[in-house]
Amino acid sequence: MFRFLFDRDTWQEVFDSFSKNKLRSILTMVGVWWGILLLIGLLGSARGLENSFNRLFGSFATNSVFVWGQSTSKPFMGFQEGRQVKLSLSDAKKVEENVEGIEFLVPRNQNQATVVRNFLSGSFGINGDYPLLDQVQKKNLIHGRFINQNDIDDNKKVVVISEDAYKQLFEKDEMPIGEYIEINNINFMVIGMFENGNVNMGPTSDMHIPFTTFQQIYNQGDRIGWMMITGKPEYDIKQIEEDAKLLLKNLNKIHPKDSRAFGSFNLGKEFAKITGFLTGMQFLTWFVGIATLIAGVFAIGNILLITVKERTKEIGVRRALGATPFEIKRQIVVEAVFLTIVAGIFGIITGGWILIGLDAAFGQGDDAAIVNASVSISVVFIALVILVILGTLIGLIPAFKATSVKPIEALREE
Amino acid sequence: MLKIHQLHKSYPIGDSSLHVLKGIDLNVEDGEMVAIMGSSGSGKSTLLNIIGMLDEADSGDYILDGLPIKNLTEKKAAVYRNKFLGFIFQSFNLINYKNALENVALPLYYQGMKRKERQEKALFHLGKVGLTDWAKHLPKELSGGQKQRVAIARALAANPKLLLADEPTGALDSATSHEIMAFIQQLNDEGKTILMVTHEEDIANMCKRIVRLKDGVIMEDEKVNQVRAQEHV
Numbered sequence: 239m240f241r242f243l244f245d246r247d248t249w250q251e252v253f254d255s256f257s258k259n260k261l262r263s264i265l266t267m268v269g270v271w272w273g274i275l276l277l278i279g280l281l282g283s284a285r286g287l288e289n290s291f292n293r294l295f296g297s298f299a300t301n302s303v304f305v306w307g308q309s310t311s312k313p314f315m316g317f318q319e320g321r322q323v324k325l326s327l328s329d330a331k332k333v334e335e336n337v338e339g340i341e342f343l344v345p346r347n348q349n350q351a352t353v354v355r356n357f358l359s360g361s362f363g364i365n366g367d368y369p370l371l372d373q374v375q376k377k378n379l380i381h382g383r384f385i386n387q388n389d390i391d392d393n394k395k396v397v398v399i400s401e402d403a404y405k406q407l408f409e410k411d412e413m414p415i416g417e418y419i420e421i422n423n424i425n426f427m428v429i430g431m432f433e434n435g436n437v438n439m440g441p442t443s444d445m446h447i448p449f450t451t452f453q454q455i456y457n458q459g460d461r462i463g464w465m466m467i468t469g470k471p472e473y474d475i476k477q478i479e480e481d482a483k484l485l486l487k488n489l490n491k492i493h494p495k496d497s498r499a500f501g502s503f504n505l506g507k508e509f510a511k512i513t514g515f516l517t518g519m520q521f522l523t524w525f526v527g528i529a530t531l532i533a534g535v536f537a538i539g540n541i542l543l544i545t546v547k548e549r550t551k552e553i554g555v556r557r558a559l560g561a562t563p564f565e566i567k568r569q570i571v572v573e574a575v576f577l578t579i580v581a582g583i584f585g586i587i588t589g590g591w592i593l594i595g596l597d598a599a600f601g602q603g604d605d606a607a608i609v610n611a612s613v614s615i616s617v618v619f620i621a622l623v624i625l626v627i628l629g630t631l632i633g634l635i636p637a638f639k640a641t642s643v644k645p646i647e648a649l650r651e652e
Numbered sequence: 653m654l655k656i657h658q659l660h661k662s663y664p665i666g667d668s669s670l671h672v673l674k675g676i677d678l679n680v681e682d683g684e685m686v687a688i689m690g691s692s693g694s695g696k697s698t699l700l701n702i703i704g705m706l707d708e709a710d711s712g713d714y715i716l717d718g719l720p721i722k723n724l725t726e727k728k729a730a731v732y733r734n735k736f737l738g739f740i741f742q743s744f745n746l747i748n749y750k751n752a753l754e755n756v757a758l759p760l761y762y763q764g765m766k767r768k769e770r771q772e773k774a775l776f777h778l779g780k781v782g783l784t785d786w787a788k789h790l791p792k793e794l795s796g797g798q799k800q801r802v803a804i805a806r807a808l809a810a811n812p813k814l815l816l817a818d819e820p821t822g823a824l825d826s827a828t829s830h831e832i833m834a835f836i837q838q839l840n841d842e843g844k845t846i847l848m849v850t851h852e853e854d855i856a857n858m859c860k861r862i863v864r865l866k867d868g869v870i871m872e873d874e875k876v877n878q879v880r881a882q883e884h885v
């Protein structure tokens with residue numbers, strides 16, 4: 239059945255009729271080429287945007303919510319409105335124990351402090367943190383390590399600093415690990431240095447010290463600044479947020495309908511919005527690309543129709559010499575598919591070049607708008623399969639046209 | 653070779669129709685060489701096309717080599733044309749982007765013959781019409797007579813039993829016409845049955861039998877003493 243595809247003569251015929259109608263064939267292919275180019279270019283750019291977005295947020299567990307205390311807006315159980323709400327470690331513990339679907343819960347504290355080293359100084363955000371933070375908001379450590387359980391247990395005076403803080407406090411090429419810096423006049427040993435992330439969620443975090451040390455030096459007691467909650471993947475982070483808040487209201491004697499007592503930032507929700515936007519963009523891309531592709535394939539069909547009309551006499555001669563209608567149709571369909579695929583492959587190649595160009599223009603550096611703009615092999619494969627199917631279908635029209643007349647009518651044509 | 657009985661053909665012209673063949677009876681034996689003559693519009697080409705299965709009769713019987721030709725599918729017709737018939741046209745009808753050899757090889761391609769064998773065979777037939785040296789030339793590089801010789805080689809390539817020629821010399825001057833006729837006579841000598849339409853009495857006299865059409869019927873059907881074309885070249 240498909241042996242003819244491996245027959246040199248089939249391709250000789252295709253090549254002959256191509257070289258006979260060079261300009262027309264090339265013009266024809268432009269449509270399909272453009273469609274594929276558009277599809278690959280747009281899909282690749284969309285992917286690039288998505289990648290850059292993922293890189294931006296990649297260090298965060300995206301199904302996370304931050305919760306902090308504000309002030310009440312409703313009187314409740316004898317309390318006046320306007321009461322300051324402070325979260326505590328026991329609140330955090332209860333939330334972690336009672337709210338369903340929590341993967342991690344990280345209580346955090348923060349303060350602004352002046353930090354001095356030799357003659358250099360600066361004002362930095364100091365965070366009191368547990369080792370767990372590293373799970374939720376991955377720190378890219380350049381040197382050293384993050385806070386560990388030992389540091390927590392022994393209230394160690396150690397600090398993990400950001401690259402930015404390092405630049406302000408250290409000489410170029412100086413090794414920070416093991417050096418001491420003064421935070422609020424207390425000496426801390428630097429144990430790690432991390433790369434500044436692209437996005438800072440919440441207050442600026444220039445330095446991290448053990449949670450317990452923070453408690454001690456700031457007389458923090460049981461109080462915490464805010465908590466970061468990460469949901470298990472199969473749970474809805476919005477539900478977790480609601481449950482946690484309700485429990486916290488209960489624990490702190492706050493009216494259940496008080497919407498201002500706790501502030502929160504639901505990363506999962508924001509992330510979903512952007513993901514939705516990206517999905518929409520991809521959908522649009524497919525739509526535009528395929529529509530263009532179909533238009534291109536129709537252009538091929540149209541040209542083939544004209545070609546077949548012009549070749550009516552030739553087709554008549556071939557039939558007089560014994561070509562069956564099937565053989566004639568097959569040849570025309572093969573030509574259609576061949577033109578479509580060649581145009582498609584050119585489109586894929588030039589689309590690839592465009593993505594390489596985009597990468598060179600916008601894809602370099604840490605804050606690149608487009609990261610690794612690319613399309614997957616499966617997309618290319620799907621596009622090719624669609625091309626073959628469309629090419630075949632569109633080739634059938636001129637093919638049937640070519641054999642719809644009696645041979646004698648074809649021969650009589652001038 | 654072929655038997656035709658009460659063949660009718662009309663063409664619809666607007667609302668009415670033009671009755672072109674009004675009951676043709678014709679028997680042709682193996683090895684005959686028949687000229688079909690008649691005034692312009694008398695239906696010569698129509699008859700030849702029906703015999704060639706390029707067109708269909710409205711009614712009547714047509715039996716080719718023992719096979720009744722009626723209500724054939726286009727596929728069957730194509731196979732019969734390929735096996736039994738060779739066509740020579742007035743306007744040569746070579747495929748202009750294929751060279752002489754490829755043109756001659758085309759019927760063999762549709763027979764499903766292997767490329768190498770096909771080329772050898774095509775070259776052999778080109779040799780028979782004296783065009784071995786022109787195998788790689790495109791039709792536009794050939795003279796009218798050469799083109800018709802390529803067409804003859806092509807018609808012969810598939811080794812058909814019956815050769816149908818519609819005014820094969822119509823587009824050629826008389827010297828070239830005689831040259832072409834010499835080839836056709838030689839084919840007939842070798843046993844091929846030949847039917848040709850012609851306007852020219854001298855060409856018709858180079859056949860062995862002349863059938864004259866008038867008003868859609870055979871007016872005259874006579875055997876003639878064949879004039880050898882070779883003597884005129």
Ligand SMILES: Nc1ncnc2c1ncn2[C@@H]1O[C@H](COP(=O)(O)OP(=O)(O)OP(=O)(O)O)[C@@H](O)[C@H]1O
Pocket residue numbers: 663664665670672690691692693694695696697698699
């Ligand atoms: N497809 C057609 N549609 C309508 N009329 C046709 C068609 N083909 C042929 N005719 C008419 O049928 C008649 C016979 O045509 P045909 O071609 O058989 O004549 P002919 O004898 O070969 O003439 P000539 O010597 O000029 O070639 C003519 O009047 C022609 O106009």
Ligand SMILES: [Mg+2]
Pocket residue numbers: 696697698818849
């Ligand atoms: Mg005629």
